[in-house]
Amino acid sequence: MSTHTEITHSHDGEAGVAHGSAIYVKTLLALLFLTGITIGASYIDLGSGNVVVALIIATIKASLVVLFFMHLRWDKPVYGIVAMAGFLFLGIFLMFDLMDQETRNYYLPQNLHRTEVPLTPGTAPAAMTEILPDTSATGAAAAPAPAAGEKAPEGDKK
């Protein structure tokens, strides 16, 4: 009786109809506008910044959809908490994945005797160096620094 009727009356009631439709139109226009911006921004070469810009705009668009089209702005907080839990666990997943990605080259057997990581993190693993010539070139450039001894990679980590 209490909240549902409140929702129905305050947000979706007679006053809410005009208000609601107007806000949905505005949300749609904002979404289309942001789509135009993101298409336009993709023509500007920002290097790796392009992906960042695209993801920021996509997140703004997603927030508009979730807040207005999916009513989270007016709904009970529990639905928002559930939705955020989804993103939270996705973030945890992504975090552990990146930790692996950024550090796995340290612990490959052929890399343990070098003081610097021969590959930039996230490129091909060391086994791929024969196939990808430019990464092996960077590996050769980064390799000569054999002063610190065998325990250096682990020492770097700690």
Next chain:
Amino acid sequence: MSTTSVDLPSHGGHGDGHGAHGLDNPHHQHHFTTMEQQFDTAKLGMWLFLATEILLFGGLFVGFGLMQQRYPREFVEAHTHLVRWQGSLNTIILLISSFTMVMGVQAAKTNKQARSALYLVLTILCACAFLVVKYFEYAHKFEEGWLPGKFYHATGDSIPGSHGYATFFAFYFMMTGLHGIHILAGIGLLSWILMRTRKGEFSHTYYTPVDLVGLYWHIVDLIWIYLFPLYYLIQ
């Protein structure tokens, strides 16, 4: 558990419309105390499902990101095979369909069932238009041999023999295909809701299925909002 239980959860609210939300509603299932509780339960379940959808697609996004780091040049080259205007058109179509969906839910809530049915039809048409664009997109990829995994047989790559291209198209077909299956499921759900609306089953006291299908449709739109820039707009 008869009429007396109606008055048990008395929140001291106003009396008007009490019966509309009470046990006399034909859609009220007996294991729920009030219609409000029934609605909230269904909606919470839907949101839990949507959270799993975020995780389902999220896993694919993470995998795509990792492979993009492993094959950066191949991925950038493969991105250029995707047609930008097709992706943009589909984005606009889906955004409009999300709008017609929310208008349909709004109409169902406010007892305008004929208008709700009209908006649902528009949403279904948008979904079909999306799939038509997708068909032309896929057909082009099939023609050129830009296919996932071992089916990849395109020629003219700048790094011949690299697995990066096939990996890219494996993710491309997996993610857009899974999204397309969600669109198909959405068309089915929307048609089901449309039929029930036509039969006059919904009103401002009971519109739970319309609301929940609307939420599902918006999450499909939301996933595309991320798919579009990551696939079509990277050069």
